[in-house]
Amino acid sequence: MFWENKKLICPYCLEANVFHKDLSKCQNPDCKKEMPIYYDHTYFQAPPAYAQIIGYSQVGKSVYFQTLTLMLTYLAKVWEHSKYAPSPETEPTQKYIDEANAIKITGKLPPATQLGVQEAYILKLLNLVRWGNRTLILRDVAGEHCQHFKFDIKVLPYLTKIPTALMMFSLNDLAATATAMPNLINGYIKTLQSKNIRLDKEPHTLIVVISKADILLSRLPANLRKYLEDDPFATLIDSSGGSQNYNRDMPQMGPSEMQDYIDKMERASQEIRLWLRHENDGAIALFNQAEVNNISLKFAIISSTGRDPGTDRTLPVSVRPTRVLDPFFWIMQTQSLPS
Ligand SMILES: Nc1nc2c(ncn2[C@@H]2O[C@H](COP(=O)(O)OP(=O)(O)OP(=O)(O)O)[C@@H](O)[C@H]2O)c(=O)[nH]1
Numbered sequence: 001m002f003w004e005n006k007k008l009i010c011p012y013c014l015e016a017n018v019f020h021k022d023l024s025k026c027q028n029p030d031c032k033k034e035m036p037i038y039y040d041h042t043y044f045q046a047p048p049a050y051a052q053i054i055g056y057s058q059v060g061k062s063v064y065f066q067t068l069t070l071m072l073t074y075l076a077k078v079w080e081h082s083k084y085a086p087s088p089e090t091e092p093t094q095k096y097i098d099e100a101n102a103i104k105i106t107g108k109l110p111p112a113t114q115l116g117v118q119e120a121y122i123l124k125l126l127n128l129v130r131w132g133n134r135t136l137i138l139r140d141v142a143g144e145h146c147q148h149f150k151f152d153i154k155v156l157p158y159l160t161k162i163p164t165a166l167m168m169f170s171l172n173d174l175a176a177t178a179t180a181m182p183n184l185i186n187g188y189i190k191t192l193q194s195k196n197i198r199l200d201k202e203p204h205t206l207i208v209v210i211s212k213a214d215i216l217l218s219r220l221p222a223n224l225r226k227y228l229e230d231d232p233f234a235t236l237i238d239s240s241g242g243s244q245n246y247n248r249d250m251p252q253m254g255p256s257e258m259q260d261y262i263d264k265m266e267r268a269s270q271e272i273r274l275w276l277r278h279e280n281d282g283a284i285a286l287f288n289q290a291e292v293n294n295i296s297l298k299f300a301i302i303s304s305t306g307r308d309p310g311t312d313r314t315l316p317v318s319v320r321p322t323r324v325l326d327p328f329f330w331i332m333q334t335q336s337l338p339s
Pocket residue numbers: 055056057058059060061062063064109110111112113114141142143144211212213214215302303304305306307308309310313
């Protein structure tokens with residue numbers, strides 16, 4: 001495995017550093033970022049999994065990362081027996097978690113992401129049921145950067161270095177254009193090719209995430225609606241229960257429940273693919289582009305907010321995320337390690 005070569009990959013630029021005891025700063029002269037405290041230890045204890053998201057403006061990327069972060073910090077309720085322990089590894093990550101919690105309380109959603117490279121959030125997750133110890137490293141991007149023929153890798157530093165990416169679409173916002181889906185995958189492929197990545201030799205995975213499921217319910221087939229309704233994790237941060245939930249034992253999600261969850265998630269992925277064929281005119285072009293370029297596709301459908309926030313970016317009642325862990329579980333299933 002890559003960490004046995006005594007190399008440590010910088011969590012910011014993903015360049016390999018030669019491992020030695022005092023690795024306080026990245027050795028890459030273009031990066032030189034200070035390593036998170038104790039990162040050499042973390043790196044071997046909980047190998048990193050990277051999540052780079054791409055998607056057009058306002059599809060819900062930032063709200064998604066915030067709700068996912070919130071869910072990951074609350075999972076201890078259902079993974080108590082496995083001693084699941086999440087911890088922010090940098091100060092910006094801690095602030096980010098605090099902001100996500102503020103959304104839960106105030107319902108105020110984040111503003112549009114600024115142009116330029118975004119902060120990396122580094123969250124150590126010990127004793128994940130099924131996957132053990134991993135460190136999740138997330139990086140958001142402003143949708144405007146994804147509108148080009150080829151993306152700027154300065155703002156998407158992980159994209160060409162890891163064989164997995166999340167690609168988010170909001171079907172209501174696609175305004176029925178048939179080119180939105182194929183253009184985005186084309187931009188991804190062109191970006192990889194610009195860094196001489198041989199897709200024929202190095203298989204990649206794209207996790208296609210359909211966002212804002214709460215406003216798509218009437219368009220969904222019954223089995224996918226049911227899949228959304230039956231999310232066993234949905235009540236984790238449903239703040240209508242807040243303190244009452246605290247006293248109530250949540251049903252634990254052990255290894256066999258997780259196996260069942262993953263089986264259902266695989267089936268839902270296939271269902272979403274079938275549904276998308278009819279739902280968006282560009283979907284088949286995206287599927288075919290992926291196939292001829294050796295890119296596997298997985299599909300997830302999520303609602304970060306659980307209900308429509310309307311135009312003032314404020315939720316009348318608190319968030320109730322649905323199936324937001326699925327893209328993360330797909331990342332865990334595909335490992336998301338540098339190639
Ligand atoms: N109905 C519904 N609306 C959502 C959901 N998630 C986000 N939104 C809405 O979409 C808006 C944009 O979400 P963001 O997460 O900021 O979008 P983004 O993709 O980060 O946009 P940029 O930063 O501009 O690239 C939010 O202000 C919400 O109004 C959801 O799950 N359901």
